Amino acid sequence: MWLNYWTVWKFALYDYPGGINLFRNHLRVVMKEGSILPPADMQVIYCEQTEAEKDFYGALFKRSKVKFDQFVEQGRVLHNYASILELLLRLRQCCDHPFLVMSRGDTQDFADLNKLAKRFLRGTYNASDGEVKEAPSRAYVQEVVEELRKREQGECPICLEAFEDAVLTPCAHRLCRECLLASLRNATSGLCPVCSTFLMNVGHGTYCLIYRKAVNRQDLITAPTENRFQVDIEKNWVESCKVTALLNELQNLRSSGSKSIVFSQWTAFLDLLQIPFARNNISFVRLDGTLNLQQREKVIKQFSEDSTTKVLLMSLKAGGVGINLTAASNAFVMDPWWNPAVEEQAVMRIHRIGQTKKVAIKRFIVKETVEERMEAVQARKQRMISGALTDQEVRSARIEELKMLFT
Template sequence: MRHVSVFNQELLNPIQKYGNSGEGKEAFKKLRLLTDRIMLRRLKKDHTNSMELPVKEIYVDRQFFGEEENDFANSIMTSGQRKFDTYVAQGVLLNNYANIFGLIMQMRQVADHPDLILKKSSEGGQNVLVCCICDEPAEEAIRSRCRHDFCRACAKTYVNSQDQPDCPHCHIPLSIDLEQPEMEQEETLVKKSSIINRIKMENWTSSSKIELLVHELHRLRSDNASHKSIIFSQFTTMLQLIEWRLRRAGISTVMLDGSMTPAQRQASINHFMTNVDVECFLVSLKAGGVALNLTEASRVFIVDPWWNPAAEWQSADRCHRIGQTRPCTITRLCIEDSVESRMVLLQEKKTNMINSTINSDDAAMEALTPEDLQFLFRGN
């Protein structure tokens, strides 16, 4: 028992109270010193030279909402903050994780493009499985025992974000097998549910973020026409809008998302890797964040930041891996006057915490504590 009390006094209590600053930072140093003496860790960065990997640089490209987006975006964010404050004032924050998760999702979507909210999948795709969390066509669709549908990646993140989650649709305790086989969907119905078919595209207005991406790709083309890029987004609807805009800008693309069969995914990968005319690979982060080898590309654009830094690390590693011969640049697009700027800071906080401890536990990085939620909604 004496050893437990010493551990609590010297390590556990300061870390819980101060996090990664002040006395907590000193406690992390002690913990690292202790674990370094009893553990062996094999990290990619320790073997980069021996693997002869080129340099990798990471940037955050910041933009502000345009005039046409600003009013609607502010209304979504203000409404979300007001609801969050109500939950806190009533002392029911922990009972409303499902609702809060939905509010965060909306604030992230409006930072991409207002149409991700204004033209919801549920409005035009009644015969397509729609995720209860992101309200998009479900990628690698799975079903809970209460018979509600989810993207596999959304369900995993949601389950890991709290101890005892409720179903976001019916609010009973959520029971779901994250490893169950993917539910089959009819390909023609999935295509018909595209956001492009729910918008009069002849009158469509782009967003600040999409135009920022177009500008960066045109700049790359003027610098070196041989560069290929991977564009990651959490939202299939955002990728569909990006694809439409890039093609009209004369930029050739191919897409991979979770609704595709394994054969279709491989065909998309092969087309990107072997066709010199294809400049951009649009990839759903839910379907292509891992298990892809895309060394033909040397540029990665992460369209929407997520609070879990591991998701972006894995995305960057799709091109920065054995077989890559060129320096890689990872660009994270961020709308500064939105929840995304706080999301980037939260990522940095989680990264620092992980670097101060003994391993990069996925569940720890995906978890959203009440303190994390307060920071995302209030900035403090």
């Protein structure tokens, strides 16, 4: 027994950033309940990218580093913190699978077509700068939404071909993304190539002549589609190094009959994992933030009681909310979280009172990527926790951590 505790304690101190908190939680539960939990074996699996993955990641990292270096030179790193996090987000997603970098984030935001229609029908006039953002007519919006609802393909008004990665402008015109961007006067904004000239009453008896509506790149909405990726992932499916490593782990567990939970912070990655799972006859259920209480209970019940269901795909945040999943004895954390406590909370759904089997917790890290550097940053933060830092020292430390991630 003491050997098991020493193994966990050694891991907490030396191997796993934030692991000491997990060890404390473990001891707290043991002392509170007066019983001893089975040991938890924690392991980091380091994955090596294929040459194709390295090329893709390398190009993405180089482009991201150029932008970050510009912020450093301007002395505006913290002023552009959100933009830097977006750069890091794409690099981290690329470590899971390059397809994630090509995911359509805003498609899901407007999957509700009623919400999309309301978005189009909001018209505003900004008197301070004279900008007019007029809403398209209700009849036209209804026509566009109905086409989307019926999944009508249609054609791009620029290339006159079937839509390729269609986007919607704020004025509800649908075009190919590349066709529209090529028509803009600059990289960020331009004029809608469809709208015609008209007069608009902007109030107080004043009419403003609007030739075409201005289109900002960030205002474009990806046309809702059943596929949230820019490529046909079924037809073009290729395993990433992490997916291959996970499949190998699950294959090794087949004979044991034990159940596993696969955690990821990105639901798009859970979408991707469903493809190789189906092809390899891995029975699974899924739990994420889109499920209501009744649906969550149904999924948990099936996973816990159905002997044929071996894997639960779960979003990391959903896994940390008051759920007991002791039916599983294996946890696979596919991507590191900024705050290790989030990972620990999710893993504690398995390693808690009621667990009778030895628990295996495995984290996947891609070598020579931002994920490895995130581990170093997490370890650095743990060392700094005990020290009292001034606000200036905190800001300086944050900048240094960001520089570490882009080296």
